[in-house]
Amino acid sequence: xxxxxxxxxxxxxxxxxxxxxxxxxxxxxxxxxxxxxxxxxxxxxxxxxxxxxxxxxxxxxxxxxxxxxxxxxxxxxxxxxxxxxxxxxxxxxxxxxxxxxxxxxxxxxxxxxxxxxxxxxxxxxxxxxxxxxxxxxxxxxxxxxxxxxxxxxxxxxxxxxxxxxxxxxxxxxxxxxxxxxxxxxxxxxxxxxxxxxxxxxxxxxxxxxxxxxxxxxxxxxxxxxxxxxxxxxxxxxxxxxxxxxxxxxxxxxxxxxxxxxxxxxxxxxxxxxxxxxxxxxxxxxxxxxxxxxxxxxxxxxxxxxxxxxxxxxxxxxxxxxxxxxxxxxxxxxxxxxxxxxxxxxxxxxxxxxxxxxxxxxxxxxxxxxxxxxxxxxxxxxxxxxxxxxxxxxxxxxxxxxxxxxxxxxxxxxxxxxxxxxxxxxxxxxxxxxxxxxxxxxxxxxxxxxxxxxxxxxxxxxxxxxxxxxxxxxxxxxxxxxxxxxxxxxxxxxxxxxxxxxxxxxxxxxxxxxxxxxxxxxxxxxxxxxxxxxxxxxxxxxxxxxxxxxxxxxxxxxxxxxxxxxxxxxxxxxxxxxxxxxxxxxxxxxxxxxxxxxxxxxxxxxxxxxxxxxxxxxxxxxxxxxxxxxxxxxxxxxxxxxxxxxxxxxxxxxxxx
Amino acid sequence: xxxxxxxxxxxxxxxxxxxxxxxxxxxxxxxxxxxxxxxxxxxxxxxxxxxxxxxxxxxxxxxxxxxxxxxxxxxxxxxxxxxxxxxxxxxxxxxxxxxxxxxxxxxxxxxxxxxxxxxxxxxxxxxxxxxxxxxxxxxxxxxxxxxxxxxxxxxxxxxxxxxxxxxxxxxxxxxxxxxxxxxxxxxxxxxxxxxxxxxxxxxxxxxxxxxxxxxxxxxxxxxxxxxxxxxxxxxxxxxxxxxxxxxxxxxxxxxxxxxxxxxxxxxxxxxx
Numbered sequence: 001x002x003x004x005x006x007x008x009x010x011x012x013x014x015x016x017x018x019x020x021x022x023x024x025x026x027x028x029x030x031x032x033x034x035x036x037x038x039x040x041x042x043x044x045x046x047x048x049x050x051x052x053x054x055x056x057x058x059x060x061x062x063x064x065x066x067x068x069x070x071x072x073x074x075x076x077x078x079x080x081x082x083x084x085x086x087x088x089x090x091x092x093x094x095x096x097x098x099x100x101x102x103x104x105x106x107x108x109x110x111x112x113x114x115x116x117x118x119x120x121x122x123x124x125x126x127x128x129x130x131x132x133x134x135x136x137x138x139x140x141x142x143x144x145x146x147x148x149x150x151x152x153x154x155x156x157x158x159x160x161x162x163x164x165x166x167x168x169x170x171x172x173x174x175x176x177x178x179x180x181x182x183x184x185x186x187x188x189x190x191x192x193x194x195x196x197x198x199x200x201x202x203x204x205x206x207x208x209x210x211x212x213x214x215x216x217x218x219x220x221x222x223x224x225x226x227x228x229x230x231x232x233x234x235x236x237x238x239x240x241x242x243x244x245x246x247x248x249x250x251x252x253x254x255x256x257x258x259x260x261x262x263x264x265x266x267x268x269x270x271x272x273x274x275x276x277x278x279x280x281x282x283x284x285x286x287x288x289x290x291x292x293x294x295x296x297x298x299x300x301x302x303x304x305x306x307x308x309x310x311x312x313x314x315x316x317x318x319x320x321x322x323x324x325x326x327x328x329x330x331x332x333x334x335x336x337x338x339x340x341x342x343x344x345x346x347x348x349x350x351x352x353x354x355x356x357x358x359x360x361x362x363x364x365x366x367x368x369x370x371x372x373x374x375x376x377x378x379x380x381x382x383x384x385x386x387x388x389x390x391x392x393x394x395x396x397x398x399x400x401x402x403x404x405x406x407x408x409x410x411x412x413x414x415x416x417x418x419x420x421x422x423x424x425x426x427x428x429x430x431x432x433x434x435x436x437x438x439x440x441x442x443x444x445x446x447x448x449x450x451x452x453x454x455x456x457x458x459x460x461x462x463x464x465x466x467x468x469x470x471x472x473x474x475x476x477x478x479x480x481x482x483x484x485x486x487x488x489x490x491x492x493x494x495x496x497x498x499x500x501x502x503x504x505x506x507x508x509x510x511x512x513x514x515x516x517x518x519x520x521x522x523x524x525x526x527x528x529x530x531x532x533x534x535x536x537x538x539x540x541x542x543x544x545x546x547x548x549x550x551x552x553x554x555x556x557x558x559x560x561x562x563x564x565x566x567x568x569x570x571x572x573x574x575x576x577x578x579x580x581x582x583x584x585x586x587x588x589x590x591x592x593x594x595x596x597x598x599x600x601x602x603x604x605x606x607x608x609x610x611x612x613x614x615x616x617x618x619x620x621x622x623x624x625x626x627x628x629x630x631x632x633x634x635x636x637x638x639x640x641x642x643x644x645x646x647x648x649x650x651x652x653x654x655x656x
Numbered sequence: 657x658x659x660x661x662x663x664x665x666x667x668x669x670x671x672x673x674x675x676x677x678x679x680x681x682x683x684x685x686x687x688x689x690x691x692x693x694x695x696x697x698x699x700x701x702x703x704x705x706x707x708x709x710x711x712x713x714x715x716x717x718x719x720x721x722x723x724x725x726x727x728x729x730x731x732x733x734x735x736x737x738x739x740x741x742x743x744x745x746x747x748x749x750x751x752x753x754x755x756x757x758x759x760x761x762x763x764x765x766x767x768x769x770x771x772x773x774x775x776x777x778x779x780x781x782x783x784x785x786x787x788x789x790x791x792x793x794x795x796x797x798x799x800x801x802x803x804x805x806x807x808x809x810x811x812x813x814x815x816x817x818x819x820x821x822x823x824x825x826x827x828x829x830x831x832x833x834x835x836x837x838x839x840x841x842x843x844x845x846x847x848x849x850x851x852x853x854x855x856x857x858x859x860x861x862x863x864x865x866x867x868x869x870x871x872x873x874x875x876x877x878x879x880x881x882x883x884x885x886x887x888x889x890x891x892x893x894x895x896x897x898x899x900x901x902x903x904x905x906x907x908x909x910x911x912x913x914x915x916x917x918x919x920x921x922x923x924x925x926x927x928x
Binding site for chain 2: 035036037038147148150151262263265266269
């Protein structure tokens with residue numbers, strides 16, 4: 001960003017960035033939202049006015065420095081402005097997940113002691129009112145969409161518009177106070193507090209300072225050369241650190257426009273209309289889009305199918321090389337040009353990716369085929385590795401150093417270290433200040449020198465210098481002969497097959513690795529239908545010999561790929577079985593976010609695990625299940641156990 | 657609830673005004689069949705008025721009388737205190753009465769947006785020629801109408817199907833679109849013929865919320881026919897009960913629930 005040193009010195013808070021943007025890019029769009037079928041936009045100058053009105057309104061109801069202001073609702077420009085307005089008066093915004101249930105909200109509100117809440121609509125207001133008894137100190141609530149709220153008691157409830165109105169009225173009295181509070185904001189003041197989703201225990205409030213957010217935004221924006229002309233779509237939860245960095249941090253630093261969709265359901269249409277130049281999505285989104293494309297191609301005419309296949313084969317060969325700037329023959333370039341004219345171009349347009357200059361995915365492993373598909377279309381999709389505590393960025397891939405199984409090199413300003421146990425540590429300007437009201441956890445995670453433990457195990461690839469994440473550090477173990485055991489890494493490889501929904505790999509402190517597999521009913525059912533295989537239930541399909549053959553082929557393919565990896569070659573799967581029921585959060589086998597709960601599965605299916613290791617070829621079992629309405633029942637089944645071929649790198653052959 | 661009361665405020669803060677529409681001794685015959693036999697009742701401004709009764713009781717006929725589609729042989733309809741002359745349906749629509757149908761009556765091949773736009777017909781004044789050329793007044797008018805429609809779309813939360821042809825929508829959404837078309841006319845009185853028929857519990861809950869919100873936000877008076885007793889008792893301020901073309905009960909949901917004649921009609925006793 002081209003700013004003089006004098007001006008840069010004062011850019012120590014988001015409100016100060018807003019002032020600069022209003023001054024320097026006053027007429028360029030800052031926020032856009034589709035409402036009533038039309039994209040409504042606000043320039044930076046208008047946003048600055050909106051924020052000022054609201055900030056004065058907040059002052060008029062008595063918001064003090066350091067107060068926490070919770071913000072809850074779907075992505076809307078007004079809610080983003082309200083976070084900046086909160087900062088302008090010296091308060092700290094605390095965005096919450098809009099789909100959080102009452103109890104979760106009650107915990108967070110109670111923990112941060114929020115006195116004020118800015119809620120999107122009636123649904124959010126209702127949730128807060130429902131738990132009002134459990135929290136104290138709540139003084140006032142502000143709502144954006146007044147529908148259905150007309151009859152509510154308005155003694156402690158004000159509409160967003162009315163508060164801004166009030167703000168405008170008191171400008172003469174409180175304008176100076178606002179000015180002084182905004183100007184007092186320094187680099188070390190709190191910028192935002194974000195609650196981690198908390199896979200283990202209660203959510204923790206991660207405090208990020210202006211330094212964290214602004215330094216990180218600056219470094220990462222420079223890394224990808226983000227400019228005032230970028231367009232992004234804000235559709236991921238506002239409580240997630242990524243959204244805060246993309247839609248506030250980087251947007252205010254670079255001055256680009258943040259677009260909010262009309263509703264959750266219209267996201268894909270809005271994406272197409274906006275055509276973002278900078279885009280982030282978790283692997284799941286890319287996966288769903290690809291599946292939709294494939295399903296629609298199956299229904300297309302023969303000619304179109306042929307064109308698609310031809311073009312995609314060529315793209316797979318040439319596309320990634322073109323992106324990486326490698327040498328490609330003139331003929332291949334010409335064929336790619338034709339493919340782009342007839343297939344890639346229209347396809348990218350349909351997906352809303354025509355203009356994507358930088359795309360990121362992160363959060364979990366992405367299947368190499370999915371990754372390659374988008375890259376071969378010419379979409380510059382990259383991976384990054386980050387977490388809330390780091391203000392997102394730890395490592396990211398450079399434009400021409402992209403691969404499906406690494407997460408890139410450290411973001412500028414980040415130092416990386418791998419501990420003796422294999423855990424990844426980092427130190428960066430983005431590293432968080434503390435966990436709010438939780439000094440013990442803070443001390444456990446961040447040491448005196450500023451090194452932060454990620455909780456992930458990984459290593460740096462010797463030849464490329466890229467970081468590769470293997471698994472959560474606490475899940476990584478050793479098999480009996482001392483070789484590394486990283487279950488999630490193997491499970492992810494298995495889950496990349498559309499036929500496999502879930503996999504659980506065992507092997508810690510055992511002689512060899514074995515696995516439970518869950519088939520994906522949609523994919524396998526579809527296959528069964530096309531192959532005239534009749535089945536009456538999930539259980540019957542899961543036990544079908546031809547299904548087992550297919551799964552065995554998948555397992556062996558995974559084994560072959562792991563065998564090449566010297567660190568993890570011990571993790572090859574020797575024996576497996578296909579479970580007779582889907583692992584389910586209702587039965588406690590998965591968390592609500594669909595993560596495998598290893599310990600519970602190990603206990604519950606101990607008989608099956610025993611059978612995997614005693615060499616028997618089948619096992620009978622009875623399993624308790626919980627139906628959706630809470631009733632319990634049980635299913636009994638006889639499961640076949642299969643041996644899978646393992647690669648040469650392991651010296652021990654499969655049992656029997 | 658007595659007729660002498662001119663207006664009052666309900667427990668949840670809505671204002672129920674004076675009589676908007678009054679049916680006086682309505683009798684409707686189809687040849688020798690008497691569908692409605694000397695029924696009188698009124699609809700007050702701002703209330704939700706339900707008409708219930710077993711199959712064949714004459715409920716839909718009654719709604720068609722209110723909407724001006726059927727002309728009763730005997731009796732009069734008073735609108736805001738004045739006797740309503742025999743009118744054509746479009747004239748009734750101009751008076752501010754809109755309705756939905758028991759069996760959905762939408763244009764299947766047209767998009768949701770266009771379907772709802774047809775509800776604005778009574779608010780359009782430009783001629784065919786200027787509309788075809790989309791010129792001058794027609795252009796301005798369409799923009800203004802589109803704004804109203806977009807508010808309806810936003811209100812009913814159907815943004816994602818704005819451009820979808822109605823024929824491709826599931827039943828529950830079609831019902832919602834039909835309600836949208838009726839709302840687009842900005843009616844004073846909204847007639848709903850079995851708005852929840854064939855819906856699952858979740859769809860019913862959604863529809864109930866929309867009906868309450870319409871009444872609450874726009875102050876629209878609503879007369880509805882519904883079979884689901886739970887819904888009727890929860891939604892309505894007053895209920896008319898019909899059986900074999902006669903009125904057998906009229907009052908608040910509680911009064912009606914304890915009316916012996918109503919209980920008999922629903923549980924079934926031998927009729928003479």
